[in-house]
Amino acid sequence: MSSTTDQSKQDLIGQEEVARWLVFSSFWGFIFHILSFLSMLISHRRQPAPVNAKPALTAMALHTGAFTLGGSLFSAYSSFKRGKSGVQNVRDRIADGTVERIVVVRAIGAAVGAVCSLLLAVGSIKVAEQITEEKVFPEGDSIDWGKATVASAFSIGTVAAAVGQIAAWIVKDTRQSIKA
Amino acid sequence: MKTTPDPQPLIGKQDVARWLTISGFWGFVFYLLAYLSMLLSQRRQPVLVNAKTVLVGMILHIFALITSGSFFSAMTSVLRGTSTTQDARKQAATNLLERTVVLQGVSGAIGSIIPFTFSRRCLQMAAKITGQEAFPAGEGAINWHQAQLLMAFFVGVVGTIVARISAWVADDHVKAREEQK
Numbered sequence: 001m002s003s004t005t006d007q008s009k010q011d012l013i014g015q016e017e018v019a020r021w022l023v024f025s026s027f028w029g030f031i032f033h034i035l036s037f038l039s040m041l042i043s044h045r046r047q048p049a050p051v052n053a054k055p056a057l058t059a060m061a062l063h064t065g066a067f068t069l070g071g072s073l074f075s076a077y078s079s080f081k082r083g084k085s086g087v088q089n090v091r092d093r094i095a096d097g098t099v100e101r102i103v104v105v106r107a108i109g110a111a112v113g114a115v116c117s118l119l120l121a122v123g124s125i126k127v128a129e130q131i132t133e134e135k136v137f138p139e140g141d142s143i144d145w146g147k148a149t150v151a152s153a154f155s156i157g158t159v160a161a162a163v164g165q166i167a168a169w170i171v172k173d174t175r176q177s178i179k180a
Numbered sequence: 181m182k183t184t185p186d187p188q189p190l191i192g193k194q195d196v197a198r199w200l201t202i203s204g205f206w207g208f209v210f211y212l213l214a215y216l217s218m219l220l221s222q223r224r225q226p227v228l229v230n231a232k233t234v235l236v237g238m239i240l241h242i243f244a245l246i247t248s249g250s251f252f253s254a255m256t257s258v259l260r261g262t263s264t265t266q267d268a269r270k271q272a273a274t275n276l277l278e279r280t281v282v283l284q285g286v287s288g289a290i291g292s293i294i295p296f297t298f299s300r301r302c303l304q305m306a307a308k309i310t311g312q313e314a315f316p317a318g319e320g321a322i323n324w325h326q327a328q329l330l331m332a333f334f335v336g337v338v339g340t341i342v343a344r345i346s347a348w349v350a351d352d353h354v355k356a357r358e359e360q361k
Contacts (some may be wrong), residue, residue, distance in 0.1 A: 027341045042231035048316050052227035095356040161206040167349050173272040174353040
């Protein structure tokens with residue numbers, strides 16, 4: 001009985017699963033942080049805006065680390081809840097054409113979710129400032145948060161749309177090459 | 181009377197859409213990474229930044245990369261005699277994506293000198309347009325060797341990851357087809 005459970009757990013979370021979680025979540029954590037950070041930087045009311053590199057780099061490492069951990073845990077939880085591995089889930093979505101159909105929906109979802117990314121970036125910056133004892137943005141009070149949120153949503157939405165569209169083309173190319 | 185299907189054009193709508201999307205995406209990502217590398221390689225802290233010049237530089241860089249990327253793709257299509265979409269499908273059939281993941285990352289890191297120089301030129305041009313330096317401390321305050329190394333590292337990592345994800349997407353499709361059979 002227990003060996004069956006172990007086997008099903010192994011099927012749900014394999015080596016490739018973990019590799020994918022780490023690659024996907026670290027990539028998106030890094031991209032989300034850069035876009036959120038730059039959105040804050042360009043939204044200073046007073047120009048030129050000052051920024052300290054050391055705490056900025058520390059915040060980037062913290063954000064990427066937190067996103068990798070959070071993203072991996074979320075993926076593991078989703079796999080258990082669905083009773084299906086993440087890899088299998090992606091294959092099913094490719095087979096039924098979902099990947100190609102939801103490019104725009106995914107981009108809009110990412111743009112809305114950019115608020116979470118901005119909040120995580122702000123949290124990482126605060127922790128980095130405590131670690132390095134230096135302010136990332138010494139004139140942080142001059143940030144126009146409305147503008148920063150819009151810039152973050154726009155840039156994240158655009159990147160997600162481009163990546164989603166490129167992935168859909170890869171699926172289409174592979175389908176055509178199999179037919180040929 | 182039998183009609184033969186029209187041959188596929190060398191440059192179709194989808195080819196152009198792909199050039200614009202892919203070169204626009206990389207133009208944006210390369211500029212962000214180059215700018216970030218310069219920002220993190222300043223000798224004096226805190227670094228002062230003019231947002232307007234940075235944004236104008238970004239638009240110039242994306243536009244330059246879309247133009248040159250599309251021109252290069254069109255030239256390649258004409259020289260090879262196949263459309264870039266057909267070429268991508270042939271590559272998908274040979275499993276090339278899976279085999280060249282590391283190679284793409286390494287060549288991205290080495291080749292990053294080109295978008296880095298491009299980004300630097302775009303920032304200089306943007307400064308002439310706006311009348312404000314992107315970094316008011318001047319170019320002398322940047323440790324250029326460190327900035328180029330950082331850029332190579334960032335592009336190498338991002339290039340490897342994007343190649344890895346693309347290979348997984350292609351592989352997933354093949355496996356999904358096999359499971360359907």
